Amino acid sequence: MLAVMALLAVSCIKDEPVCGTCEDNPDGKGILLSFSAGTDTRSNLYSSEVDYRDVKAVCLYVFRGTDANAECILSEDVDWQGDISQTYWISTDLSAGSYTFLAIGTDDNAGSVYGLTADYRGTLGDCMARLAEGKEKADMATAQFFAGYVTRTVAEEEDVVDVEVTLTRKVAGVLAYLKNIPCWVDFRSGKATVTDLRISLGSSQNTQMALWNVSAGNAVYGSEPLESGDKVLFEVDLTADSYTPDAEGRYYTKKGIKTDELQTVDNSLLRGAFLLPLAESKESTLKLELLGFYTTGDGTEYQNVVVKTYTIQNSEGKQIFSIDENKLYCIGKKLSDASTDGDKPADLSGNILQVNVIKWNDIEVDNSFPTVIGPAxxxxxxxxxxxxxxxxxxxxxxxxxxxxxxxxxxxxxxxxxxxxxxxxxxxxxxxxxxxxxxxxxxxxxxxxxxxxxxxxxxxxxxxxxxxxxxxxxxxxxxxxxxxxxxxxxxxxxxxxxxxxxxxxxxxxxxxxxxxxxxxxxxxxxxxxxxxxLTIYAGATKDVPNGFRAAARLDYGCHFDKETGAMVRTDTAAVGWGYWSSIPINITGDLTETDYWVGAVNTINAYNRYKKGSLGGENYVESILQKLRKEVIEIAADGTYTSDENKIWCLPAYHEMWGVADYINPNRKTGEACQDLFNMKVGDKYWCSTIKDNDINESLYIPAGTTNYLQEADRDDKLYARPIRQFYTN
CATH class of the missing domain: 2.60.40 (Immunoglobulin-like)
Structure with missing residues (x-):
């Protein structure tokens, strides 16, 4: 059994890798790792500068063999201390034979994002950076890693074998530094308001990448695209990101960032993201898109529409090209985080943008500032x-x-x-x-x-x-x-x-x-x-001014979270409940429930349920229970006092009549109020009122008509509109 010493010379910014034999081997058998100055890694992409001090972990995998079937026999964290001059000793005992030594360096994100840890056990061919479960596109944007491998044959007569491995960046980066972001653009026959900006790719991002290449020297690209097929690299909501229109309303403005860590010029936008290498596709490799909304001549408004797309081409005028490892694709020029010297944001007042492709090894800026790639x-x-x-x-x-x-x-x-x-x-x-x-x-x-x-x-x-x-x-x-x-x-x-x-x-x-x-x-x-919505339903001793507050949606309806439009689901129409129950077993009333105040009916039924009164169990799953909801008023200091008598509830007869009467087409604003109340003429609405000691029926209101005093079987499916009182008025 022989001891093996591995010397890892990490790729410099300017210098060639250095290889030599370490003179300070600890006693015993093992691998001694050392690093040369100039490792160019950072987990924050805001300029083309680099800094090795953001490397947070380095691990070494040793495989017995040199082909895809070689098994990993050792995976070890080298206890990286952040000091480029230190050497690292790993005790191990290797027999004679052929080996592959694979070293991986990660920033503070990549280890967990891509599963690059020191507990790997598998084959060389299956050794990959894979997007970990629970991680997503946003995590990939802030994660980068380095890898390098070399094969060596350990002979019986050798005491120590020098192994030199060069680490290279395996990810690519896209950096966008922009100015003159328009507030509006010409679109179709009018103007569209710009709300968002995004950078998209020609194909979906890859989620895994081989760390070993059977054809050494050939380009390695990622594989396994995102399941969602999402091609968006990053998107900026301009309003949420504190951009505001200038005095003329033409371009977005925002004060430049002026911190010790990052400096940008005023009225600019700076975003960057790492990604796994991407082979060229049939579509343009990079697109800058402006999104927004516009209104047609008939008043129809369209939201979240791509209203302008910029052509992005490389220095050869090509729009389709690959995105390769260890290269930075810059739209606009940003040399250093902590200075605006030499800054030249790309101008969005035109239509064509150029991407400059830079090999990270050729970058000569030396700056050690850590950078916030994106705020919380x-x-x-x-x-x-x-x-x-x-x-x-x-x-x-x-x-x-x-x-x-x-x-x-x-x-x-x-x-x-x-x-x-x-x-x-x-x-x-x-x-x-x-x-x-x-x-x-x-x-x-x-x-x-x-x-x-x-x-x-x-x-x-x-x-x-x-x-x-x-x-x-x-x-x-x-x-x-x-x-x-x-x-x-x-x-x-x-x-x-x-x-x-x-x-x-x-x-x-x-x-x-x-x-x-x-x-x-x-x-x-x-x-x-x-x-x-304020409605009038008649004054009573419980509601002296006669006004009530109505929700804008029926039970079971909601506003669509993408479009804002009202959605009426299949479950919106419901039965009343309390099958074959007389009022005394519902609210405690002898023959009829309250006609004027729905809260009275619901509170009485709820109290009977809590007390376990006869028939009270039927409150469960009834329309009274489904609409009952306590009024929530959390105070400024965060305190909240529950009050079971202040509730949203099913309206009583006159209350529901009051709501439904606003859409009566005989009224001047009846038709317009249908949109306001999200209610149609003829739709049937339950009331909490029961008359004449009915066992199976309850009152309902046909909205917008004068044919109000109607009864329906309680197992019929009708709509229900929550109301409450203005308790604080």
């Missing part, structure tokens, strides 16, 4: 440009994506008001917000160490560790009474179409903002929530 971000499952939440309290998850490298972040809410107005430039705010701005209506649910909710809420969170996490956002109920006009009959209606249009835009607006340490501007998520 907030990811949601809805299209913030068009989606608006309904009035009842709601909870939804957001994913807080850690910055790269990971840094402390702070999460807070910025509400629209006179002070913050500038932050909402380019955002259409609610029609009533200028006169009655809303604040303290967004909170974050607190969880314990196991991720379980504690019942507490916060309006601001700081994480010194900068970890990514899933967070639950809670929106309070939005039910503020609006002024309606009387018609002399003691009732109040929406009497003009201008008022209908104003009520369609009655929502409140805020940003959830996340600030990354070292950056000035936050990443933002736009949140908007509709106010409930």
């Amino acid at each position: 971000r907030i990811e949601s499952d809805y299209n913030q440009k068009v989606y608006i939440f309904d009035a009842p309290e709601t909870e939804f998850p957001v994913y807080l994506q850690a910055s790269s490298p990971v840094k402390e972040w702070r999460l807070k809410v910025c509400y629209y008001n006179e002070t913050n107005k500038a932050s909402f430039s380019g955002v259409e705010v609610g029609a009533y917000e200028a006169e009655t701005p809303q604040e303290n209506w967004i909170h974050f649910a607190v969880t314990d160490a196991e991720g379980k909710p504690t019942g507490e809420y916060e309006s601001e969170i700081t994480d010194p560790n900068g970890d990514g996490r899933i967070l639950t956002v809670v929106l309070n109920d939005f039910a503020v009474q609006r002024t309606l006009e009387g018609e002399g009959s003691g009732k109040y209606y929406i009497v003009t179409e201008d008022m209908v249009e104003k009520l369609k835009k009655d929502y409140r607006t805020a940003y959830i903002e996340i600030y990354t340490s070292g950056t000035v501007e936050p990443y933002r998520l736009l949140v908007r929530q509709y106010n409930a």
